[in-house]
Amino acid sequence: MRALAISILALLPLTPALADDIPGTEFESGNWTGAASDDETGAFSHCNVSVGYTNGETLWIGLYPDNSISILLSHPDVQFTPGTQFDVQMMMEWGLPWTGVGEAWDEYFAGITFTGIPETVEFLSGGQYFRMLGIGIDEGYDVSGIAEALSMTQACLAQNSGNGKVLTPPAVKKPLPKVPDLTKPRTTGVGTGSSLGTPAPKPQP
Secondary structure: OOOOOOOOOOOOOHHHHHHHHHOOOEEEEOOOEEEEEEEOOOOOEEEEEEEEEEOOEEEEEEOOOOOOOEEEEEEOOOOOOOOOEEEEEEEEEOOEEEEEEEEEOOOOEEEEEOOEEEEEEEEHOOOOOOEEEEEOOEEEEEOOOHHHHHHHHHHHHHHHHHOOOOOOOOOOOOOOOOOOOOOOOEEEEOOOOOOOOOOOOOOOO
């Protein structure tokens, strides 16, 4: 089992302007939506992809030019104290869990950051069901389509990180994801404990 990195995130006030989508970089894959994002100076920061669930949960994954990847969860019934650290276990339905020290980015999102995008993407892409234990959200999530979504996110990172702007943002200033948008398509059937959600089709125009 490969060594896992401890998160080196610093907490910033929850300000959507810190992670605005760059127009024209948006992409979709099944129930997943993503885009490149800039920082408060307007320079490229990272690419992210996320999926929402009916109960208001959000799974958010950010890929950064310094070869780090952040996996965060948000749940409407769980609030975090910014800066709180957690012993995290991240698992799919097969293989051994990945473990490390996670952190609450703000009151909405908590998770863990690993060094090594390709290895982490490979781990996440190898299954359909995802859990992250240790942060107070003991639920399972259907992540169908995550392999294609992460492939598109990697392509987004490759395309945007070579545009002459900031290639390696300081590791202590990773922008926060936006507050979950409860109007976006979400999955159905997410319960408690080990229950698993099933992606719902997007509404037709």
